[in-house]
Amino acid sequence: MAHKKQTLGEFIIENQSSFQYSSGELSSLLNSLRLAAKIVNHEVNKAGLVDIIGAAGDTNIQGEDQQKLDVYANDKFIQTLTKRNIVCGIASEEEDDFITINSQDENHQNKYVVLIDPLDGSSNIDVNVSVGTIFSIYRRVTPVGTPVMLEDFMQKGSAQVAAGYIVYGTSTMLVYTTGDGVNGFTLNPAIGSFYLSHPNMEFPESGTIYSVNEGNYIHFPQGIKNYIKYCQQEEDDRPYTSRYIGSLVSDFHRNMIKGGIYLYPQSSKNPNGKLRLLYECNPIAFLAEQANGLASDGFTRIMDIQPTELHERVPFICGSRLMVEKAEEFMRDAQ
Ligand SMILES: O=P(O)(O)OC[C@H]1O[C@](O)(COP(=O)(O)O)[C@@H](O)[C@@H]1O
Ligand SMILES: [Mg+2]
Ligand SMILES: [Mg+2]
Numbered sequence: 001m002a003h004k005k006q007t008l009g010e011f012i013i014e015n016q017s018s019f020q021y022s023s024g025e026l027s028s029l030l031n032s033l034r035l036a037a038k039i040v041n042h043e044v045n046k047a048g049l050v051d052i053i054g055a056a057g058d059t060n061i062q063g064e065d066q067q068k069l070d071v072y073a074n075d076k077f078i079q080t081l082t083k084r085n086i087v088c089g090i091a092s093e094e095e096d097d098f099i100t101i102n103s104q105d106e107n108h109q110n111k112y113v114v115l116i117d118p119l120d121g122s123s124n125i126d127v128n129v130s131v132g133t134i135f136s137i138y139r140r141v142t143p144v145g146t147p148v149m150l151e152d153f154m155q156k157g158s159a160q161v162a163a164g165y166i167v168y169g170t171s172t173m174l175v176y177t178t179g180d181g182v183n184g185f186t187l188n189p190a191i192g193s194f195y196l197s198h199p200n201m202e203f204p205e206s207g208t209i210y211s212v213n214e215g216n217y218i219h220f221p222q223g224i225k226n227y228i229k230y231c232q233q234e235e236d237d238r239p240y241t242s243r244y245i246g247s248l249v250s251d252f253h254r255n256m257i258k259g260g261i262y263l264y265p266q267s268s269k270n271p272n273g274k275l276r277l278l279y280e281c282n283p284i285a286f287l288a289e290q291a292n293g294l295a296s297d298g299f300t301r302i303m304d305i306q307p308t309e310l311h312e313r314v315p316f317i318c319g320s321r322l323m324v325e326k327a328e329e330f331m332r333d334a335q
Contacts, residue, residue, distance in 0.1 A: 121247025130169030132249025157303030207259020
């Protein structure tokens with residue numbers, strides 16, 4: 001059981017050499033995210049006791065009412081990354097445009113950009129249901145020494161150097177990949193350190209859980225309707241169990257451990273679905289594939305999609321390989 005004693009900090013250093021561009025900068029960046037996660041976790045755990053639940057009174061560029069915890073988490077991640085002078089740019093669900101970090105880095109020497117969904121599952125904040133944070137990291141494409149540009153963020157998911165999430169649930173976990181498998185760390189609140197609790201996480205090839213907001217069923221494309229019917233049929237290991245938390249991070253985390261599929265398809269209400277390609281779908285897709293799962297929009301591999309806008313949405317199907325392939329088959333057949 002030796003691995004249980006390994007802390008996240010130790011694991012990051014120990015595995016630094018497996019990074020493609022190991023210069024210590026990515027390790028410092030991951031450590032900054034670890035710190036920000038602990039700060040936000042501390043506030044999440046007090047939700048209900050402190051003035052952190054409810055709406056903040058503003059709307060973000062997606063037209064969504066920002067929750068106080070959305071704003072708090074956004075501020076804490078941006079402050080931590082900025083103060084530690086570790087990135088050259090940040091894009092966030094809660095910021096209209098990307099942020100250029102050059103206050104302390106006059107020569108623009110930092111190599112990485114970070115894209116974050118500071119608080120995922122916002123509709124669950126006030127009702128004490130698990131929520132999360134999602135992050136995606138790229139190496140900039142514009143020359144070091146010049147200000148960061150939009151194109152540094154408009155990279156395909158396949159170019160990610162690292163991605164992960166924090167789930168603030170029955171325990172707080174940080175799960176991430178640098179392209180060498182997926183590892184999960186649980187926060188020991190008494191000590192304030194993350195410990196390696198879930199090494200080499202992998203999706204079971206198939207499962208019996210499907211996660212979709214069936215309240216939107218009538219608006220779904222025929223292929224998705226047919227797949228949901230297939231999940232509910234009395235045959236083989238079906239009907240599957242329906243589980244939908246309404247927090248992408250939490251639904252994904254459960255399905256990665258138990259086997260399952262998560263779907264947020266396009267619909268007549270949301271022609272491109274709801275989830276954002278850059279800071280929700282790409283990082284989750286990177287983790288899924290590193291854990292032997294799959295992620296697509298029903299037709300195209302998510303990480304092959306060329307982004308065109310910072311906050312663009314895409315239909316999202318993700319999970320155990322055989323289940324995603326089956327859903328894609330229904331989408332093709334219905335076309
Ligand atoms: O309430 P709906 O329409 O089913 O949407 C739930 C989905 O929306 C999200 O809350 C979107 O994320 P944010 O909370 O970060 O905006 C996902 O976490 C979740 O899976
Ligand atoms: Mg989200
Ligand atoms: Mg969010």
